Amino acid sequence: MFTGIVEAKGRIVEIRDFGGSLTRLTVSAPADLIADLQHGASIAVSGVCLTALAEPAPEHAPGESAATTDAADPGAAATALFTADVMGETLALTTLGGARVGDEVNLERCTRAGDRLDGHIVQGHVDAVGTVVDRRDEGQWRRLRVQIPSALAGQIAQKGSIALDGVSLTITEVSVPGAAEPFAEVALIPETLRATTLGRASVGTRVNVETDAIAKYTQRLLAVAAARPAPASACDRSTAAPADAPKEARA
CATH class of the missing domain: 2.40.30.20 (Elongation Factor Tu (Ef-tu); domain 3)
Structure with missing residues (x-):
């Protein structure tokens, strides 16, 4: 980790x-x-x-x-x-x-047990490659907007965490639900620009994207729960005829 x-x-x-x-x-x-x-x-x-x-x-x-x-x-x-x-x-x-x-x-x-978790939980399991579609300098810091695959759109949230090329970042803006070209926007402070390769990223640069692990597991659990058949209600169970009952009893 x-x-x-x-x-x-x-x-x-x-x-x-x-x-x-x-x-x-x-x-x-x-x-x-x-x-x-x-x-x-x-x-x-x-x-x-x-x-x-x-x-x-x-x-x-x-x-x-x-x-x-x-x-x-x-x-x-x-x-x-x-x-x-x-x-x-x-x-x-x-x-x-x-x-x-x-x-x-x-x-x-890798992180040692007991160390401070200064960023967020990053597994090093990249989900996809994103592309920088906008770069805006705001004085000494910079905004990057990264287009991501639609499959990852449900795993990002404003003020949530995302890793780009292994850098833990806070998402400052996200695309609206259902957007044809979903994106995540982040802000880079001067230290991040200096100490990481993101300082050289420009429009068209491809970056490794890993969404937050908690968001991935939450989305998966919700999908599994939604796919399960609804349990029969108590009323349905009490009125249902036994499978081996005579046909006239089940009519």
Whole structure:
């Protein structure tokens, strides 16, 4: 589980395709963030929960698996690498399917039991890809309007929570029920613009969308309840003839 509070930005340094059904990503990240990242541990990459692999750094980046710094900028933070596999379904349903070497990604380690829940409950299970359809600067902060699939429209609410590329955000405006092109609008403070990839989002940018887990379960429970046949009333049960009664008794 995650909270949607991005801890750092990383960069994809290698993509290996294993035939379309599996892709292996190598990501450069701050060394202190992944110093204790063990094989099998979870890490969110732009909102997608991935499993870290114990694999050495790729050959084209020798030595970067250990903490390194940029020689041109001695003050830069040390970086290290981690790898993770992405299966075909995840490639099809998230922006990782179109990822390229050099792309920046948001990173968050999984939440420890007992930690503060500063954002909201984020599972890292992306529901769909949305598209930024409007961007408006309001002084030092910015509004983003993201078009979402109609199937998710019932899972968003004004002042509710949503994760975009793994960033926990409060929804400031939603489309009217039944809108042909439903949307969720969010406001980005300067820190979010600086610390996450959303600072570079513009009209046309595709983002991973995860709706609030509580909203999803609530919608599902209501759908299941609505699909159940209505129970017979006490009156119906008392007047119904037994199935094995003679026909004249049931007439």
